[in-house]
Amino acid sequence: MAKYKLHCFCQSGNSYKVALYLNCAGLDWEPVFVDFMSGATRDAKWREGVNEMGEAPVLDVDGRKLTQSGAILLHLAEKTGKFAPQNEDERFEALRWILFDNHKFTSYFATYRFMLSFLPQPADANVLAFLKGRFDSAAKIVDKHLAKSSFVVGDKPTVADFSFAGYMFYPVEESGYDWAKTYPNINAWIERMRALPGWKDPYELMPGTRIKLFR
Numbered sequence: 001m002a003k004y005k006l007h008c009f010c011q012s013g014n015s016y017k018v019a020l021y022l023n024c025a026g027l028d029w030e031p032v033f034v035d036f037m038s039g040a041t042r043d044a045k046w047r048e049g050v051n052e053m054g055e056a057p058v059l060d061v062d063g064r065k066l067t068q069s070g071a072i073l074l075h076l077a078e079k080t081g082k083f084a085p086q087n088e089d090e091r092f093e094a095l096r097w098i099l100f101d102n103h104k105f106t107s108y109f110a111t112y113r114f115m116l117s118f119l120p121q122p123a124d125a126n127v128l129a130f131l132k133g134r135f136d137s138a139a140k141i142v143d144k145h146l147a148k149s150s151f152v153v154g155d156k157p158t159v160a161d162f163s164f165a166g167y168m169f170y171p172v173e174e175s176g177y178d179w180a181k182t183y184p185n186i187n188a189w190i191e192r193m194r195a196l197p198g199w200k201d202p203y204e205l206m207p208g209t210r211i212k213l214f215r
């Protein structure tokens, strides 16, 4: 049995942050499928036994269940040394960008993509426009930042990069975003992440079935 068991599903970029980290760090891990689309995370028993916050990912380490991708990534970096910030300043920077990612980059993008492609009916156009606008203003900040350094914190990949990577490798059809055309510095960073040993596509790395897109 693997040391790290990641509760995840293939559409979940938040889970992919941790799955990709575990794979690139070469750690002993296995996925545990969360049937999110059938409502598993809303089930009271699941919340009681797995995650009271009702979210994936959950990382089971020797029976202890860790949640929140950013907290998990920082914990793993500290325990294993892999993709760890190297000093106090870098640790501060990594946390700062992970919080920005969670609040402004991943969350608006993930919700936009979900509403655009995975709902059974068309989403409200005003809501979509709001989410897209919020994401674009965060993406401009990240694109500008990545013009100055190869990775989020300096010139080596850290856990902060895995946080931002959550939704960047899903197919263009799901979000309509072609990174090369919209955000060139983000796109160049995506290619640097893709080149890391252990990199795999989210649909290859995590369990579940591909969903037919609404659009």
Ligand SMILES: N[C@@H](CCC(=O)N[C@@H](CS)C(=O)NCC(=O)O)C(=O)O
Binding pocket: 011, 012, 013, 014, 015, 041, 054, 055, 056, 057, 067, 068, 069, 070, 102
């Ligand atoms: N901040 C959390 C976000 C996790 C999250 O929102 N996960 C989604 C799946 S990708 C979820 O479980 N959502 C359930 C919900 O919002 O009710 C993290 O980084 O782990």
